[in-house]
Amino acid sequence: MDYPGNLFVVAAPSGAGKSSLVKALLELDSHLVVSVSHTTRAPRGQEQDGREYFFISEPAFRAKIAAGDFFEWAEVHGNLYGTSRQAIEERIAGGHDVVLEIDWQGALQIKKLFPNAILIFILPPSWEELAQRLNRRGEDHPDVIDQRLTNARVEVAQARHFDFVIINALFETALFDLKAIVHSQRLKYAALQRSKPAVFANLNLN
Secondary structure, three states: OOOOOOEEEEEOOOOOOHHHHHHHHHHHOOOEEEOOEEEOOOOOOOOOEOOOEEEOOHHHHHHHHHHOOEEEEEEEOOEEEEEEHHHHHHHHHOOOEEEEEOOHHHHHHHHHHOOOOEEEEEEOOOHHHHHHHHHHHOOOOHHHHHHHHHHHHHHHHHHHHOOEEEEOOOHHHHHHHHHHHHHHHHOOHHHHHHHOHHHHHHOOOO
16 A cells, blocks of 8 residues: 555654653654544553553453454454554555554554564663663562563564664663654655655656
8 A cells, every 4th residue: 555654654662762762752853743542541640542542441442443444453472452544544645754663563453554664673781771670660560570571572583573663771862763764665666756746856866
């Protein structure tokens, strides 16, 4: 499927800094919009419905699955997460660049549906640092943190299937790398051909 907008998919294990990096990127790049996913988990901290996620019940979530409302969905840490089909299609068809924050399972599903999607995986610099970040966050019970670290072993092993990998050792450097990936993708011949068809037609490049 060809569409004028670019689709960037960012995945990472819990604690790697995915959400902070994407939030900072959105503040710097006015051409990017975020697609808000649906989830059955409870809000954390200052999270608001419709901003970080659409928080819905499991029955409501499964009704959306049955109706075909999701491009992808997966169970992560015992909760369900899904990406709205309509939200993505409308935005990329309208020429917007969209960034998705989802788990690796969803990212690989998206790649099958959108071969032009750019998959980006955020890695922690070490297992020790990942554990420290999860503990410093202070949002989860120790048993939950242990489960997240166990799951992270599986998640990190999937990085090889992604187009780009960023090691988030220093936040500023990781953010620079993320910006560079987005900018480079926009300058690819095929991406420009989709986003600037009039220019290519005028130059007889189609």
